[in-house]
Amino acid sequence: MKKIFSLKGKNCFNEVYEKGKRHKTDSLSAVVLKKCRYDAGGFCSRKADGKAEFKLAVITGKKFGKAYERNRARRRVRAVLNEITFTGNFCMSINVYNGINKINHDELKKELLKLLIKTGVLKDEI
DSSP states (O other), rough: OOOOOOOSHHHHHHHHHHHHHEEHHHHEEEEEEEEEOOOOOTTTTTTTOOOOOEEEEEEEEEOOSSHHHHHHHHHHHHHHHHHHOOOOOOOEEEOTTTTTTGHHHHHHHHHHHHHHHTTTTTOOOO
């Protein structure tokens, strides 16, 4: 299992949202930027040794619910993502919508895999 690094910084998010492709399922949406670039300002896609890595942000809005509900949803999505092996150089933002805390782990994994295949991050593995 490859470590998933966090997408951080205003410049990183701006680039992902401006240049990335958007995809949506029932309770998740994703913005994916393939082939992220690296600049002297510290943009996010490469480590100091120059190796590419996968960057991810899981986002829940304030309308989602109370803080413990938002945190639980983010933890559940990250747990499913840690079970998946990623390859390549991607920056991705996953937005989580209401109702995701009501579905079980298997349904969440199936929906997340469907979204990742739709975005092109994963090959057809279902």
